Amino acid sequence: TxxxxxxxxxxxxxxxxxxxxAVEPRQSFVCHATSHLLLWELDSARELLGLVxxxxxxxxxxxxxxxxxxxxxxxxxxxxPSAIIVEVPQRELGCEPTAWSDxxxxxxxxxxxxxxxxxxxxRLFEACPYYGKTPAEVAALFDxxxxxxxxxxxxxxxxxxxxPEDFIRKASMWQRRLGGNPYTLHPFALSCRAAFRTHAGxxxxxxxxxxxIAAAVLGAAKxxxxxxxVFLQPAEPACPQVMCFLRGDVAALELAxxxxxxxxxxxxxxxxxxxxxxxxxxxxxxxxxxxxWNYFEMTVGPQHLGMDDxxxxxxxxxxxxxx
Numbered sequence: 517t518x519x520x521x522x523x524x525x526x527x528x529x530x531x532x533x534x535x536x537x538a539v540e541p542r543q544s545f546v547c548h549a550t551s552h553l554l555l556w557e558l559d560s561a562r563e564l565l566g567l568v569x570x571x572x573x574x575x576x577x578x579x580x581x582x583x584x585x586x587x588x589x590x591x592x593x594x595x596x597p598s599a600i601i602v603e604v605p606q607r608e609l610g611c612e613p614t615a616w617s618d619x620x621x622x623x624x625x626x627x628x629x630x631x632x633x634x635x636x637x638x639r640l641f642e643a644c645p646y647y648g649k650t651p652a653e654v655a656a657l658f659d660x661x662x663x664x665x666x667x668x669x670x671x672x673x674x675x676x677x678x679x680p681e682d683f684i685r686k687a688s689m690w691q692r693r694l695g696g697n698p699y700t701l702h703p704f705a706l707s708c709r710a711a712f713r714t715h716a717g718x719x720x721x722x723x724x725x726x727x728x729i730a731a732a733v734l735g736a737a738k739x740x741x742x743x744x745x746v747f748l749q750p751a752e753p754a755c756p757q758v759m760c761f762l763r764g765d766v767a768a769l770e771l772a773x774x775x776x777x778x779x780x781x782x783x784x785x786x787x788x789x790x791x792x793x794x795x796x797x798x799x800x801x802x803x804x805x806x807x808x809w810n811y812f813e814m815t816v817g818p819q820h821l822g823m824d825d826x827x828x829x830x831x832x833x834x835x836x837x838x839x
Contacts (some may be wrong), residue, residue: 517526517585517671517675517696518552518638518662518664518675518696519557519560519673519838520553520675520685520691520696521543521662521675521676521677521696522553522601522634522636522662522677522693523560523561523565523690523693523694524677524687524688524690524694524696525599525634525660525662525677525679525683525687526545526561526565526567526598526599526601526634526721526792527565527681527687527690527693528686528687528690529545529598529599529632529634530543530545530550530565530567530598530599531598532566532600532690534796536565539653540600540642541595542566542568542795543565543566543567543568543597543598543600544567544568544569544570544573544590544597545561545567545569545570545597545598545599545601545693546569546570546583546586546587546597546600546601546602546605546631547569547570547571547572547598547600547603548571548572548573548574548577548578548582548602549571549573549574549575549794550574550603550606550607550608550792550794551569551601551603551636552603552636552638553569553636554569555586555608560770566695567598570590570597571586572585572600573689574794575609575794575795575797575798576609577605577606577609577612577613577614577615578602578603578606578614578618578622579614579615579618579623580618580621580622580625583625584601584625586691587629588627589630593627594707595629596631598622598631598632599631599632599634600622600625600626600631600633600634600635601634601635601636602614602619602622602633602634602635602636602658603635603636603638604619604635604636604637604640604643604654605636605639605641605642605643605646605754605755607639607757608757608792608794608832609749609750609759609795610748610749610750610753610754610759610813611642611643611754611755611757611758612749612750612754613643613646613647613755614645616649619624619657619682620657622657623658623771625658631657632659632660633657634658634659634660634661634662635654635655635657635658635660635662635663636656637655637661637662637663638662638663638664638667638833639667639755639757639833640654640655640661640663640722641663641667641668641669641719642668642717642722642723642755642756642757642785643650643687643754643755644719645719645720645723645755646755647724658678658696659679659680659683660662660677660678660680661678661679662675662676662677662678663675663676663678665707665708665712666711667709668707668715668719668722668756669711669712669714669715669716670703670711670715670817670818671704671707671708671710671711671712672703672707672708673704673707674704674705674707674708676708680729687734692706695805697800701747714818715818718818718821719755719756722756722816722817722818722820722821723753723754723755723756723816723823725816725820725821725826726753726755726756726757726758726814726816727752727753727826728825729814729816729820729828730748730752730753730758730760730814731825731831731839732825732828732829733746733748733760733828733832734746734748735812735829736828736829736830736831736832736833736835736836737832737836739829739833740833740836740837742836742839743778744761744763745763745764745836745839746760746761746762746763746836747761748760748761749761749795749811750758753814756814757813757815758813758814759811759812759813759814760785760811760812760813760814761791761809761810761811762788762809762810762811762812763808763809764808764839765810766788766810766837767839769788769810770787770788771838772835772836772838772839773785773835775838776811776831776834776835779834780831780834782827782831784831784832784835785812785814786812787812788810788811788812789810789811789812790809790810791806791809791810791811799824
């Protein structure tokens, strides 16, 4: 799994199990405030591995300046983190990615401070068209990469951890220690291979479709006088996934969604969520009342590629008219 892959990577970089005196500082790693390791893994890096997260960036994509600030503070007292984790792209920011120039600068910083650079590449293939780079070109900046097969590829489940031979040898031992070795992985491996072969080349087309659907949503809002009832994060999709924020309480939004579905069979989104804590200040700075907004993740898959953009435009017009 992705959790197991990234725990194994951190364990290798921290050279666990640690054998330090009681006065030595605990091992640490650098990550963004929205890292999956912090929000969705029950603080496993700290609770299982004893590693302390050092935050670099909050409501904007990670930058080299964010990380350098942390590295300088650590260096000033003669210590350094065990790894720098960069999520590409950053799911909790609507899959807004770190700028390519910052990725290059992060590589230089990691080399300068002798800290391994790890890529949380759960959606790495989705971000490559934005950079105009191949997955291999992006991965080459990092010492190790985690890749998910069940997200954009659509496999049953499964992940891959990529790195030098000695790193993988050590990580495989941690895979077993963390319980990531079921009796057989055969059905999952077959699913991952089939999904990769089928969809690896589809992400540029899916990104283009995401931009077209986003334009249809905003166009529908304008056509129905509801321009102030929707916005996207980021403003234009940077990959086939984006946050779509809708103004209104959950009950009203779901009623409009269900009314449309009953009438046409078209379902625009699943559930909606309140504004996440890390984006609240950002919305307030833009003059938005946080309590008025909810969001869902708009994800474009292969099944959407053959659909006419007008279908989305008309469906969203009907939704906004029902609000």
